[in-house]
Every structure is written in C-alpha cells, then in structure tokens.
Amino acid sequence: MIQVRPPVPDQDDAFHWEGARQEKLLLQRCADCGTVRHPPAPMCGTCGSLATDSLECSGRGTVHSWILSHHPTEPDEAPRVVILVDLEEGHRFVSNLIDTAHDEIHNGMAVDLCFVEYATTDGDTIVLPQFLPAGRKGVNR
Amino acid sequence: MRDVPAHRRAVIAGIGHTEFSQHSGRSPLQLASEASLAAIKDAGLSPADIDGNVTFAMDSTDELALIRSLGIPELRFSARTRGGGGGACATIQLAAAAVESGHADAVLVYRAFNERSGHRFGQPQVAPNPDPAWNQHKPYGLDTPAKIYALAFQRYMFEHGLTNADFGRYTVVARDWASTNPNAQFYERPITLDDHQASRWIVEPILRKLDCCLESDGGVGIVVTRAERAADLPCMPVDILSATASQIEHGHEMFAYYDQDLGEHQEAAAVGRRLYAESGLTAADIDVAMIYENFTPVVFLQLEALGFCGRGEARDFIADGHIGRGGSLPTNTNGGLLGEGYIHGMNNIVEGVRQVRGTSYNQISGAEHVLVSAGRSGLVLGRQS
Numbered sequence: 001m002i003q004v005r006p007p008v009p010d011q012d013d014a015f016h017w018e019g020a021r022q023e024k025l026l027l028q029r030c031a032d033c034g035t036v037r038h039p040p041a042p043m044c045g046t047c048g049s050l051a052t053d054s055l056e057c058s059g060r061g062t063v064h065s066w067i068l069s070h071h072p073t074e075p076d077e078a079p080r081v082v083i084l085v086d087l088e089e090g091h092r093f094v095s096n097l098i099d100t101a102h103d104e105i106h107n108g109m110a111v112d113l114c115f116v117e118y119a120t121t122d123g124d125t126i127v128l129p130q131f132l133p134a135g136r137k138g139v140n141r
Numbered sequence: 142m143r144d145v146p147a148h149r150r151a152v153i154a155g156i157g158h159t160e161f162s163q164h165s166g167r168s169p170l171q172l173a174s175e176a177s178l179a180a181i182k183d184a185g186l187s188p189a190d191i192d193g194n195v196t197f198a199m200d201s202t203d204e205l206a207l208i209r210s211l212g213i214p215e216l217r218f219s220a221r222t223r224g225g226g227g228g229a230c231a232t233i234q235l236a237a238a239a240v241e242s243g244h245a246d247a248v249l250v251y252r253a254f255n256e257r258s259g260h261r262f263g264q265p266q267v268a269p270n271p272d273p274a275w276n277q278h279k280p281y282g283l284d285t286p287a288k289i290y291a292l293a294f295q296r297y298m299f300e301h302g303l304t305n306a307d308f309g310r311y312t313v314v315a316r317d318w319a320s321t322n323p324n325a326q327f328y329e330r331p332i333t334l335d336d337h338q339a340s341r342w343i344v345e346p347i348l349r350k351l352d353c354c355l356e357s358d359g360g361v362g363i364v365v366t367r368a369e370r371a372a373d374l375p376c377m378p379v380d381i382l383s384a385t386a387s388q389i390e391h392g393h394e395m396f397a398y399y400d401q402d403l404g405e406h407q408e409a410a411a412v413g414r415r416l417y418a419e420s421g422l423t424a425a426d427i428d429v430a431m432i433y434e435n436f437t438p439v440v441f442l443q444l445e446a447l448g449f450c451g452r453g454e455a456r457d458f459i460a461d462g463h464i465g466r467g468g469s470l471p472t473n474t475n476g477g478l479l480g481e482g483y484i485h486g487m488n489n490i491v492e493g494v495r496q497v498r499g500t501s502y503n504q505i506s507g508a509e510h511v512l513v514s515a516g517r518s519g520l521v522l523g524r525q526s
Contacts (some may be wrong), residue, residue: 005284017276027185045390065296065403068345069288072265079345081281082290084398090494092399094292096281108374121267128280138319140169 003075006120013040015054020127023115025032026054027091036091057093059113061085061131064092066105075121083109085131098130110134143241143383143419148369151237152246152525155364156491160482161326161482165358173202174210180362181211186247186372191364192451193245195235197252197485198351199225202303207251218245222386224394225434226478227408227517229486234363234384234518235310237355246366252487253360262286273395286435287353292346294438298347301453305346308437308458309337312351312479314465315434319476322502326355326481332373336401350363352437357482361491368525379497379522382510383419386518387411404453406439409446412519417448418513420521421470424448428508430472430494431462431489433515440472443514466503474503486515497522 012028019026024076029043031037031051042051056078064084073079081097083105097105111131120126143150144176157164157179159172178253181188181455191241194204198221209218214456218239229252236248256262265284266275283289296315297303310333316332319325329497332351387408401407402500424447432447434440441455450458458464464472477493484486493511495501513520 004280005265005267006269006281009276010273012278013273039273039396058385065292067291067295067347068290069282069291070342070345072285074265074335076282082282082288084290084296094281094283094398098342107296110442126280
C-alpha cells in the first residue's frame with residue numbers, strides 16, 4: 001500500500017492540485033507570453049507577467065528517467081517507481097509508474113496518464129496524476 | 142588574476158576541525174567553537190583578531206552564540222551562503238570578498254553539525270513544507286536526497302551506458318585514500334568492488350549504500366585574511382587563486398529536472414570556466430582535485446564539467462586509475478565525504494589546504510595547484526608566490 005506525504009499547496013500551485021482532483025493534468029502557463037513553467041512560480045521569468053492560465057496536458061509521454069526507491073520505503077510498504085516523464089507537449093513532469101513489472105521499465109518507454117486516489121499520511125486522501133505503460137487500460141488497485 | 146593589490150589578496154591562513162564521528166556527544170555550538178578555535182590558533186591569531194564570519198544558511202550555530210563562546214569582541218562583517226554543500230566553496234569566496242574589499246581583515250569560516258547523531262540529512266523529509274517545488278516531488282515518493290538526485294543520475298547512466306559498478310570504482314578509490322588517513326572514519330578499512338556490489342540498494346539501479354556519503358558529526362573552521370598580514374603570522378598561508386559560485390535560473394536545489402540536460406553539471410561547468418580564467422590555469426595544471434560527493438555520480442559529472450575528461454568519459458578516467466594513488470589527478474585524497482566524513486564539503490577544503498602546504502597524510506609530492514569543487518562553487522588553491 002502507498003501512503004502519500006501530501007503537498008501543502010500555496011497561492012502559486014493550488015490550481016494544479018485542484019486540477020488533479022478533477023482528473024486534469026494542469027501545468028502553469030503565462031497568460032501573456034504563453035511560457036509554461038513547472039513547478040509553478042508567481043512571475044513569468046520570460047516576460048515578467050503575473051497573469052497565469054494553465055495548459056491541460058494530453059497525458060501521453062515517454063520515460064526520460066526512472067528510479068526504484070528501496071530505502072527507506074516508508075511510509076510505502078514496497079519500493080515505488082518514480083519517473084521523470086517527457087510529456088508530448090514538451091515539458092517534463094515527475095510522477096509514478098504503476099502496475100508495471102520492474103523489468104519492463106526503460107528509458108523512452110511510452111506511458112499514459114491516469115489518476116489514482118491514495119490515502120495520505122495525515123489521514124486524508126489525495127488524487128495524484130500517475131502513469132501506466134501506453135495502451136494499458138485500467139488501474140489495478 | 143583578480144584585480145586586487147598583492148598586499149590585500151586573501152589567503153587561507155588557518156584550518157581546524159574536530160574529530161569526525163557518528164556520535165560527537167556534544168552540541169553543534171561546541172563543535173563549531175572547537176573547530177573555530179583550532180583554525181584561529183593555526184593561523185597564529187587569537188579570537189580577538191577575528192572581525193568577520195561566514196557560514197552556511199543551514200548552520201544551526203548563531204553567530205552571536207559563537208562569538209560569545211570564543212571571546213570575539215565584534216564582527217563587522219557577517220554573511221551566510223545559500224543552500225547546502227554545493228555552497229561549501231562559496232564560504233571562502235565570501236570571506237575573500239570581505240577581506241579584499243576591506244570589509245573585514247580576518248574572517249572565520251565555520252560549519253558544524255551532528256548530522257548523524259542529530260538531524261540526519263539522509264532521512265525522509267516528513268514535515269509539511271509549503272514549497273511548490275517540494276509539493277511536486279514529495280507526494281511521488283521523492284523524500285530523500287538519494288532518491289531526488291538519483292532520478293537525474295539515472296539519465297546520465299542511460300546516456301553513457303554506465304552500471305552501478307562503474308560508480309563503485311570511485312568508492313573503492315575513496316576508501317583506499319581513507320584507509321591511510323587517520324582522520325577518516327574509514328581509516329584502515331579499504332574495500333573491494335565486490336564489497337561495494339554487496340551493499341544494499343538504496344535507489345535501484347543507481348545508488349547502493351556505499352555510493353552514499355557518510356552522515357557525520359563534526360565541525361570545520363577556516364580563517365581567511367590578507368596575504369600581507371599572514372606573512373607576519375606564524376602560519377602556513379595558502380593562496381586563493383580563484384573562488385567562485387554559480388546559481389542558475391533553472392538550477393533548483395536537488396530538483397533541477399526540467400529545463401536542462403541531465404547529463405551535464407551546468408553549475409560546475411560555469412564554476413570551472415571562471416576558475417580557470419581567473420587563475421590562469423587549465424585542467425592540466427591541477428595537481429590534486431577535491432570534489433564534493435554526496436553521492437558517487439556527482440564525481441563523474443564534475444570531472445567532466447571541470448574539463449578533467451570529456452563528456453561520458455569519467456567512467457574510463459576513473460577505471461584507468463587517474464584519480465587514485467599514482468594517478469594523473471589524485472582526487473579526494475582524504476577519502477572524501479564517503480571515506481573521511483560528510484562535513485558538508487568543508488573537510489575537502491581543509492584537505493586541499495593541506496595538500497598545498499605539504500602536510501596531508503596522503504601527500505602528493507609537489508602538489509602546487511589544488512582545485513576544490515562543490516558543484517555550485519569552487520576554489521583554486523595555490524602555493525604562496
């Protein structure tokens with residue numbers, strides 16, 4: 001079982017977590033010049049604008065890098081696979097690869113977005129954007 | 142060379158440290174006090190001569206507590222450098238800047254902690270941390286430095302076809318150096334590659350236990366003053382030929398995954414370019430390298446970024462024996478942060494000073510120029526001309 005240490009959203013990233021609740025992967029985008037910035041930040045480093053909207057990602061991507069974290073695994077029961085995903089929109093995103101045999105994982109593998117609700121370490125729940133090998137349907141948990 | 146008159150150029154005049162251990166049994170303030178006093182005495186000064194200080198933003202010892210403990214009447218310059226061990230050499234940059242600009246005449250640099258018996262850096266970050274960067278990583282299980290850095294190191298391994306055993310060859314060298322350094326926690330305890338490969342996975346397939354630095358208790362002190370003043374003191378001054386730092390736009394501490402090539406240490410490359418330009422030296426002129434290693438792969442990335450070998454060539458550079466005894470670039474001759482102890486990189490500066498002075502336990506004959514890299518900051522140390 002996975003227990004998630006929850007984020008503590010502030011004014012800059014609350015939109016992202018609200019999006020996850022609605023099963024949308026939203027990245028922050030400058031409303032003036034269109035530059036996407038992730039993780040979120042209050043000001044656009046390209047044009048100085050404070051106006052933001054968001055980019056909803058398709059959820060298709062490939063594995064840029066990956067790890068299997070053994071120690072310490074707590075609060076999870078078993079090692080988790082963490083991946084850095086190259087999203088097809090051209091941005092990178094950290095997430096987990098789930099329901100995948102460890103010997104299947106490789107750099108460049110195609111992955112698809114899904115959303116999973118987990119228990120948090122503070123007794124609540126959270127919806128996290130997660131990834132499955134491309135084409136695999138359904139989340140087995 | 143920096144445009145500073147010779148009489149005002151900064152030198153390292155004193156070094157000091159406590160023992161490096163797993164359980165100091167005393168407070169960080171006491172460790173800082175002991176290391177600082179040792180450095181001040183090594184410089185031939187007394188506490189009343191110190192008028193400036195530098196430490197890490199993360200250090201728990203307040204400057205006022207320390208000067209009360211040491212009997213320093215007044216600091217007219219006091220500064221801290223941002224972040225973690227990447228800034229180790231930036232402490233010397235700040236101290237040199239203060240001395241060369243006249244804002245202080247004798248600057249005490251210190252770093253002390255109980256990083257094994259107290260707050261362990263290697264343990265998961267459990268406290269809620271309202272930071273959009275942590276928020277984007279901790280929920281996915283990136284809660285320790287080993288996991289966080291390994292996600293970037295894996296890309297480097299993939300691009301150049303490395304396995305964990307390649308990283309283990311660095312550990313074998315570091316433990317060899319440590320085995321003949323009585324200050325090292327792994328004194329007289331060399332290992333083989335098989336020992337490395339038998340240690341448990343921390344983050345598969347990147348880091349085993351023996352790829353990780355040694356969480357340690359201890360303190361380091363360093364005194365920086367003017368060359369002209371040091372010349373009148375009973376000390377062994379070492380020239381600071383260059384000191385610089387690099388903080389880049391997308392270089393977020395630990396989570397720099399997004400806007401860069403993960404196969405290159407951009408900050409170290411920038412640091413290296415400035416170190417060579419300012420010192421007038423090239424990589425070929427460096428006799429000893431001291432390279433910060435919280436985890437083995439950062440040695441590979443820094444060797445490449447600093448121009449000691451080409452991109453992707455660190456594996457062969459290390460396997461061919463360049464960084465060990467008798468090699469072309471003896472590296473981390475104290476055993477490094479894996480073999481001597483992890484005092485946030487500051488003990489590597491101490492070893493660099495010893496190599497230039499000719500007083501290392503693993504002295505490299507004729508060592509004249511030592512490059513110390515902490516990744517986001519670096520130094521070139523040299524003999525007094």
